[in-house]
Structure formats: structure tokens, C-alpha cells
Amino acid sequence: MRKQMGLFPDPPDRPGAYHRDAIDTEVAAAHSIDVNRLERVVLDALIAHPAGLTAQEISVVTGVYLYSAAPRLPALRDKGLVVDSGLRKMGVRGRYCAIWQAAEHKRD
DSSP: OOOOOOSSOSSOSSOOOOOTTOOHHHHHHHHHOOHHHHHHHHHHHHHHOTTOBOHHHHHHHHOOOHHHHTTHHHHHHHTTSEEEEEEEEEOTTSSEEEEEEEGGGOOO
16 A cells, blocks of 8 residues: 655655855754644644734744744745735834735635
């Protein structure tokens, strides 16, 4: 019997991102990140909040560090799983932030 592939392969199929000129500690940290698990956590948060969330709100709701959660959004968008709703709201630093939604909840 063949195992069915999910949206998030296990084990992770790629490490977290790191700079071209990264030192060994940055590379090691990137390889320690379970990108697929983070993507699943971010997507689950957006599914649970149909009106959408900013990256900051995703971080608060999930407990995932902002700079670990935010990079998952473009990756999930590229997979067709999340969308930028086109709506904006003021973030904690006084700048407008995109409100992201699970693609299944996209408001037209």
C-alpha cells in the first residue's frame, strides 16, 4: 500500500532560510527549523480565524515567534493555501499590516 502525501511532507523537505554569507551558527539554526510544522501551525491559525489575521496576530495566537511565523505566509501563498485579503490594519508599531486569510475563507 502506498502512503498518501500530505500538504506538509514529513520529515521537512527544506531548512529555514539563511543568508548567502551566513556564518555557521545561522546555517545550523536554519537547519534546525521544522518549516513544515510552522507552515501547518500558521495555516491552522488562519483556518481557525476566518476573518483573517496579521502576521503579528498569528504570532500571538500561535505563540510562534513573529520572525518564524511571518516568513511562512509567502510560502503558503505560493502553495495557494493563504491569500492576502487586501485589507490592512494598524499594527502595534503604527504601520499598516496585511490581513491574511486561509484561501478557503477568502472574502470577495
